[in-house]
Amino acid sequence: MFLIRAACLLLCVLCLAACDRLPQSYPPPEQRQPVAGFNPGPDAMMVSMEDSDADPVIVKDIYPGTGIPWRWTKQEPTVKVLVFSTESVKFSADFAIWDDSFKTTGPLEISFLVNGKLLDKIRYTTPGKKHFEKPVPADWLAGNTEATVALSVDKLYIAPRSGDEYGVILSRLGLKP
């Protein structure tokens, strides 16, 4: 009986020792300062076809890279970019129309799309290097979210032997602040 009493007493003491009321109210914490987004630089929203890390942002219709600074596209090469700023943002694309394919396709009409919306449509009547740049309306974009940027080529060159389809030779595509 003594042992039982002693054990009960010990348990009560242990239980009391365990009582440690958790605080229920707190002072205001250290105030966080707004975190400026990382300094993106002028090319942060551009996708360069020579970059090895371009693959994750390619959505469709761009052939795999081979270590050279351009890649062939199909009909609607599309990339995703993270929009850091919505003000004064321009669509920007550097591409080329191959001389030999141009002989087959003739002039190309290329549409420029942001989030599926048509920004512009241009008819290219000569082959060679091209650069397109045009402001994107601010309300087409939302900050800190992804946007899709795409070209849409009206005619494709079909390789005679393989039957593969080719649009344009793409170097860079995206948005510029």
Next chain:
Amino acid sequence: MMHVLPILFGALFTLATAWSLGMLLLRNLAPSFDAWERRLLAFIAGSACLSEIMFALSAAKLVHRGVLLAVGLASIGYAAYSGALRSPGKAFEPLGLLWRWVFIAVFAGLTWYAFFNALAPEHSSDGMAYHLSEVSIYQHAHGFPRITNDVYANLSQGIELLYLFAFDFGRHSAAALVHYAFLIALVFLVLSYGRRIGRPAVGVAGAIFTYTCPVVLRDATTAYIDVALAAVLFALFYLLQVWDESRDPKLIVPIGILAGFGYAVKYTAFLALPYAVGFVVWKLWRARKPLLGPVLVIGLSAAVMILPWMLKDWIEVANPFAPLANRVFPNPYAHISWEDEWRSYLSTYGLHSRWQIPLEATVKGGQLEGFLGPSFLLTPLALLALRFREGRQLLLAGLVLGSTYFSNVGTRFLIPVVPFISVALALAVANLPWLLLALVAANVITCWPAVYGRYCTPGAWQIYELPVKAALRLQSEDAYLSRDPDYNIVRMMGRVVPPGGRIFAIGQNGTSYLPRELLIGYRSAANEVMQDILLTPLVRDYQPALSLKFDFPAREFRKLRVVQKGSEPEDQWSMAELRIFEGPNELPRDPGWRLTAHPNPWEVQMAFDNSPVTRWRSWQPASPGMYVEVDFPRPQPASSVTVEASDEMVNTKIRLEGMGMDGQWSTVSDHPVISAHPILSSLRMAAIAELKTRGIQYVLIHPGDFGADDFLRYPAAWGLRLAGEENGTRLYRIR
């Protein structure tokens, strides 16, 4: 080959120590037992004693190899010196020739598979994720460190403490071997039970049903704990049956110990104590014998096993039943919503209907993580055993001890009732020996590892190989384990992260091989908060897109609080910021303010930290009366209050209350003006900055994690740099 020796030593030394302690405990009970059943029961009861000793050593931070050696040698030495290791007592009649050879053949064949699987490097899912992960932490800390960021560390760990004893000598595989030893003990206990009731064929058949059960065999060869629990509960049943025959009062103490040890092994066995008490009370009441003494002794013996775990949890995480019962014992370490979701998942495992359970649990095993074998479809036949007293006892015990199954419908949670069903099934057809033999033969064939792969769901938890080379370490542990993707990820983290580095991951297994601190998203309240922060930039519903403004004539307040009016069973209430204004100017947050909330006062500061990625959340369904409150140190003039919150409907059903100089609460405004709240800063960078503030240096992202693509595409926008990659899983270092 030499690498096997420490493993075998660790396991055998643990088993010998436990057995010696048990033989000391049962030494005065010789007349009640056959020599073999005494040895078997001694191992189980001694395991409880060793576990308790390990608890004391862990609490005192005395888990050192020298101390464990001393404990083991002293236990073995004293038991030998005192003569406790001798096993006097009557001996059962020898088994008949047929059943003896049936048992030997099946036992030898399956042991060949099981032993090498247990000895092979341990790579079970839960074994690596927490059973041995916690053991590894305890070993490094030489006892219990206070762990508040892993709910699994708050479960009772009676068997894990035996693993800790073995782990110190032989690491992971020694622990798995200890678990396997419980299966051997269980199988022989079942066999002994059949012999004790005068039906040796039933004992053999029951033992074979238990041993061949695929989920039992798989579980026992890993560092899980379910088979050990089954052995403890069957031993408890066994002792009660022996006590019922002998009424030896000395059996009451081991009965109490085992009843309590069930809880110490696994919460789901909490019914062992009421079962034992109920059994003894019923028998004594019918015999018109005194009840109080035996009940008190059982209760106290069980309390010795149970209370340490409750006290540990109470002291460490303010909840004696942690990580359960968080509504009754609210605490900052586990969210109620987590418990609700956990329980909800465990009660279905994603099954559409509980009618799927019989086939899933016996034949398929894909969704319920293991299968019992087709023979257990015959479980209803076991009801025929009700015509025997022993059958009624077995089925009653199985019913009581298995009644917690629907709280977790994983097949493993049926393992504790497998021996009861096995013996009852054998007993049901015992009067037809040819049928019993046919059942045994069918069971052995369908449950043989080389056969069941033909019918179970591919990938169901099972023994699927005989890793002799790996077991004998003729193949290196690393080479064997590297077949496991989780292990490779862990190895990658170990290579990349320096000692002391802290990693956050939304999910990851295999941490028992990780010598670094890994905080996993769902495993504690603090971790869930970090996960919430990390996902806020990716989930629009988490972002503070709304501003709710309460305008009112300027006056002085002692306290202000925003109160929830709505009731949303599916939604939680959250608040990113609460700002108080006097005129056009926001009041600076005075260090003298006292902030509180109901529920979850512990995270209230996140509504006052000026960060768009942190928020106070109720972490339970929103209900009227919840509030977030500011107590001013002096009368405070104010004219408006703004709440920034996500645009979920529940966040708009709020009112503002104030306590004036008269000390009375009154409604200040019931209708906030709602407007869009532009988010101007970079949420990604802010989220990572918050993790950094919480001591995180690395973030692990699996390909299947929510938002994995965003991390992959824009690591720079998060402020992360890729530090390592393994099979698509990426480890980022916070810049």
